[in-house]
Amino acid sequence: MNEEADHKTPVLIVGGSLVGLSASLFLGRLGVRHTLVERHAGTSTHPRGRGNNVRTMELFRVAGVEPGIREAASVLSGNHGILQTPSLTGDEGRWLFQEIDPGGALARLSPSTWCLCSQNDLEPVLLERARALGGDLRFSTELMTFEPDSDGVTAVVRSRETGEHTTVRADYLVAADGPRSPVRESLGIGHSGPGELFHNVSVTFRSRGLADVVGDRRFVMCYLTGPDADGALLPVDNREHWVFHMPWHPERGETLEEFTDERCAEHIRRAVGVSGIDVEITGRAPWHAAERVALRYGAGRVLLAGDSAHEMSPTGAFGSNTGIQDAHNLAWKLAAVLGDWAGPGLLETYDAERRPVAQATAARASARSAEHKHPGYTPAPGAEGRGPQGGILAVAVGYRYPRGAVVGTDPRTPPVPGELRLTGEPGSRAPHMWLSRAGERISTLDLYERSPVLITGAGTAAGWYEAAGRVAEKLSVPLTPYRIGAGTDADLVPEDGADWARTHGTEPDGAVLVRPDGFVAWRSAGPVPDPEEVLRRAVSTVLALD
Template sequence: MSDQRVPVLIVGAGLSGLSTATFLGLHGVPALVVERHPTTSQHPKAYGQYPHVMEALRLAGLERRYLEASVLQDVRIMIGVSMAGPIFHTIDEALWPDLSALTTAAWGGAGQDRSEPILADRARELGATIRFSTEVVSFEQDDEGVTVVLRDIPTGERSTVRADYLVAADGHRGGIRGRLGIGGHGRGLLHRLMDVHFEADVPADLPASGHVLMHLQNPELPGGYGDLGNPEQLNRYLFGVRLDERTQAEDLTEERWLELIRIAVGVPDLPVKLTRRGEEPVEIRHWIADRIRDGRVFLVGDAVRIVPPNGGFGGNTAVMDGFYLAWKLAMVVNGQAGPGLLDSYEPERYPYAETIAAHGLAAFLRAEGQELGEDAMQADPDPVSQLYFGYRHISDAIVREADDDGAPMENPERPTGRPGSRAPHVPLVKDGADISSIELLGRSFVLLTGAEGEPWAAAAAQAAAELGIELAVHRIGGDGGLTDPANTWATTYGVTESGATLVRPDFYVAWRSRDASGTTELTGALRAVLDR
């Protein structure tokens, strides 16, 4: 007999686990989160949130909190020998590309040490319970649920939890994936590094002065490489060097760290104060799980893929894993969808995991000055915004059109509005205030229609009543105070003013009808998407 029954048990209180708990709560499902560490991450890493992530966080009521916690707005990314030069490449102009044509969301700049507490607080506000210093002893799944034995680490006390579903957000080494027998592939370990925090007043006239994230290519450093950054305060730095056959962790004494720091800065007599030294090596890996679902267990975050930190895709993708999985779990748990909806998780998210792993590997190899190889993305998509707004979801939870070519990506700057694509941003005005069409989405399924789309309201009401779901209808250009000043929404979404577009809670187009002739097909489309 279990001590507790929960709809969803999440193992891991990192970015992916806390995101899953937050968005489950947003859709009315309180989750139990267990984490073996005593707190959220204390390490300043995984900086930055892409605008598509900020859109999801806006939906969760967290956009302002993230912007207030952001520290990366004025950071340059540089590659060179030292802060004193020579500098090989500066990519500050690409750090925050202008995506204002695609979204009204800003770039975020919060680190993981600030991001995780924000998510944890919001998850609790939405009903989640988080138990730190708690580890999984064992789990067993059957046709009805998952039984998990937990252990409170400080006391050793064990308890049993029965959950409808288990989410493995326990990272690459967490154990859930391994116990399921799910393997992985990729280059594996790329390198190991040790890091140190230090304070120093770096001369303002150095080429890499100011806020910087710097990839060092310097033969005087162990392995010839290093990473140096001060995203939060000008005089506080994080510095990492490689471990190799000539340099091991025990070789990095205080004297050796001071020597290496001065080499990295390029000032031999620089006064330096060490403030914290890393206790164990950090591993940089390229790895992807062979599958991301096993029955009632779903993998998210680093349990799915490990990518080098270049580009910041690991943390961003972890947050979005939770966003994309949570609404599906919630609708199944709440009896609004059949279990087949969950079959769409792997075909929709796995191709993107592979893409992001290839992109992250390529960014890492370029920073190292190495050849890319076949498993690395040879060139960024053109435009690069495809990585954020252009990837498509192809699964049975989408009603694909007959002429759909199945392309995994499309150019979001020339949106098609077709099912499987992300709902495009269109500037609208609601009750006199400027909004994005994206701000109409996310809480439930949404039906967008135009000035001539009055028949869709009745069709939507009938479908919602028949299926027992919430289906919001927004008539753009009708008499409800929602207008399209540029008269572009219908063209952008590929319909007429009498047509309609059905959008899922994750901002993806599920189905569309180019005109009002499809009103009789709406319920059937929803049944197909929801496995009803």
């Protein structure tokens, strides 16, 4: 590191919104010292970005913050589905879907479920936990310059409160600085994708009478499609606080100044269909829906995450979830490289894995906006058929990594499949099943966070468990093996006699190597003559140790 720096840190995170705070949380859980700078004085105050999908909640579960998030989100825990209707006063509307998880099928696939927690409620939970884990988080602090070299990054940051400049030397810089990312622009990284899709103004307002009009329709969002005043209505507390997304057309010369309190209030009244209802405007914020993915997810020791790497239409809340999952993918790889148990080449797999997922997910988000006829969006011909056409779960939790830190994948496999399949294939999220560990009920997903894990059958002579110990010692890798079964040597016992091997696509004497992010890195369907050598090759390839 540069000896002239005022402050030294292994990782500098630029941006302290949802993705930056998630990166801080995940790095803190892995014991990676880091500093985060955010130009704003505090966390988000505007209710937005609130659909946290099942995969994101699995990550927060393992990171220990799921209970706090659900508590922060409790006021909307009974809201489900998306309603589309000309107004709230007639009966012409239809539910695009009424239940996120009809029939409770998700419980077979995951220990978690969806959570409706607005960004302004979620970010304080992440901030508190990240700081408790030792994160150095500095708000009212902005990045002024950065200069990467072969050994790290030298950055200058400025306190917006005191004007003081500080030189920071970091091994790596993670840019989570939003869609207009100054870091990405400084690196000269361009985009692919169609670009801007539509524009809205998000209006927060108070109305005590609206709850009576809404009645017992506990929607997540309501698309109001009346010809005189369309938009999207979102409850904040189901009582008196609401958000309304008004279409905005800057391409027609319309300015933000035209969105006066009077105009916004009257538009909302016309949209809901009640001319005399009380509406008190409390805030407004413009936002731009776009489909863009960076051509590269970084350069050298500077890496992009979240909106700095990709922009997506808000329909389905794919953008924020994809960003949080970027941070999780990147965190364990940084921890492994900084901890000297993986080669630097592991970080090259971040782009190889995450960028194709973002491209496919962004296309699906745009298609979903077209399917839902999102107010203000006039899609290009054929937009509804773009992107993977499977259900939302295939996008949210079924995405996979055909290339990257994996062994035995088919590189021709699409990153987002047409149907959900979680059967232990390399490159996919490892299957969930309930286990007992010393009397404690856990999910298999709870095993994956701090180190690679090898799971194999108890009571077999295949030798995988013993081989894992020898490989860990010889490669200096924190590889943790578990034997699953009902035998006396079992470390983990499946609940209700479930078959771990069948769930993971192997025989009882096979083995599955799972990465710290819960993705299957490699598997062997059965025994092999030299399990130590086979496992050593797999671990070395995954961790770029060759």
